[in-house]
Amino acid sequence: MVKIDVNLKRAVLDMMMGGDKLSYCFQCGICNDVCPVSQRWGSRYNPRDLVLFSALGFKEALVSAVVKDPFILWGCTTCETCDEKCPAEIPITDIISLLKNVSVSLGVAPEFYPSSTRAVMESGMAIPVQPAVEKRRVGLGIGPAPLIPAEEIRKLMLATGVDKLVKKQEETA
Numbered sequence: 001m002v003k004i005d006v007n008l009k010r011a012v013l014d015m016m017m018g019g020d021k022l023s024y025c026f027q028c029g030i031c032n033d034v035c036p037v038s039q040r041w042g043s044r045y046n047p048r049d050l051v052l053f054s055a056l057g058f059k060e061a062l063v064s065a066v067v068k069d070p071f072i073l074w075g076c077t078t079c080e081t082c083d084e085k086c087p088a089e090i091p092i093t094d095i096i097s098l099l100k101n102v103s104v105s106l107g108v109a110p111e112f113y114p115s116s117t118r119a120v121m122e123s124g125m126a127i128p129v130q131p132a133v134e135k136r137r138v139g140l141g142i143g144p145a146p147l148i149p150a151e152e153i154r155k156l157m158l159a160t161g162v163d164k165l166v167k168k169q170e171e172t173a
């Protein structure tokens, strides 16, 4: 039997921006239709399902599915295309980010999570800009990539305690 966790829905409802709109989802599927990740990977990634699982409080089912295939949650690139098109104005990207946080707090994160997070803490970027990219930017007339306030980002991340989560994840890997 599917276990229901009312706290998952409550956490989404308590989100700062528009979480209270979660119940307005009528499962039209537009978010899935416009999602570039879903277009590339088909049924392997579906933001509509993530919104539905949140609304129903299916935390355990979601976590089990993420353990089997982290991509069903972590495939989201936070491009926000779905947010722009959702007729119910549901903050889908924020909901997915919250689900990622839930997943990390339960120790269910993909293998790349600790190293990517450490890279962001150290340089402000998950993937440093390569010289070839810089050269291409200059060739396109858009100049070098803007400087990242790495120290500010690091301070913010330390204030959230993400370094402790990363350490925990590295120890259990």
Ligand code: SF4
Pocket: 024, 025, 026, 027, 028, 029, 030, 031, 032, 047, 048, 051, 085, 086, 087, 088, 089, 090, 092
């Ligand atoms: S587009 Fe909005 S209303 Fe439609 S399924 Fe996605 S979240 Fe629900």
Ligand code: SF4
Pocket: 031, 034, 035, 036, 037, 038, 047, 075, 076, 077, 078, 079, 080, 081, 082, 083, 092, 093, 096
């Ligand atoms: S934010 Fe995530 S779910 Fe929404 S369209 Fe982009 S990749 Fe898809």
